Amino acid sequence: MTTRRDAVHDTLRQSEGFRSAQDVYAEMRQHGAKIGLTTVYRALQALADGGHVDVLRTDDGESVYRACATGEHHHHLVCRRCGRTVEVEGPAVERWAETVGTEHGFTEITHTVEVFGTCSSCSRTSLAG
Amino acid sequence: MTTRRDAVHDTLRQSEGFRSAQDVYAEMRQHGAKIGLTTVYRALQALADGGHVDVLRTDDGESVYRACATGEHHHHLVCRRCGRTVEVEGPAVERWAETVGTEHGFTEITHTVEVFGTCSSCSRTSLAG
DNA sequence: ATCGGTTTTGACAACCATTTTCATTTTGCA
């Protein structure tokens, strides 16, 4: 039997961008999956804790998740319109964060970096329509 | 009469780091201010909209605010223990975000960058205690 | 198969920051 966690993970993998727990739940139900909202939340958390999916917060405080191609540290370029996401790297940013933290006497430095924009197909749409 | 918004702004100015709406409210009440929670929320939003204070989200989804020295675009180095915050600039990061977005055909690029760490006095404390 | 014991599940209730509502108070201004 496919564990629910895998089912959640699969659902996420089929998505282009970041999806909320509620989104994932709704989609799974629509496809006939028998699963509860609580379980989706738990699965998502477990996946996130294990580093199998990335999490970020939308402007209105919702947590959104995404199954990324790599487990390596990376950042995201997210279309603010359709949510399409590109994984990007930025060694320069990593170094900058580390440096700036150290310079001020901080230790155990971590950072969050997200880039937002309007993707080409969305800006086309807005010009046309 | 000092408008409530100014009172909220002042309270924020006296803080070292980022404070939540509830924090600000509690502190104002403690100092004898007659103000409602709703008003604090509204004032904080207005201040944020006007670019007079910076906002960010804690890991648990709470919005926290800070009256920053400058209205210019800048980022923060925040102590994850005590919340002490240093304002930092990173021209390299700005350029990187812009470049990476443009390369992928995105327009109207914005970004969020926050650096977290443990400040020197907090790491001393943890070693001692 | 069947019996414990452990883990997972999920309906529902509880949480809690934030928003909305709306009646009251304050303000701005003629």
Place this chain on the structure above:
DNA sequence: TGCAAAATGAAAATGGTTGTCAAAACCGAT
């Protein structure tokens, strides 16, 4: 002074997320 518009705040509503707990699924041992 009067009156419309804006600000206020107590209380209720909202909504994503988490806690509770009993039922269901799982698993190794008999």
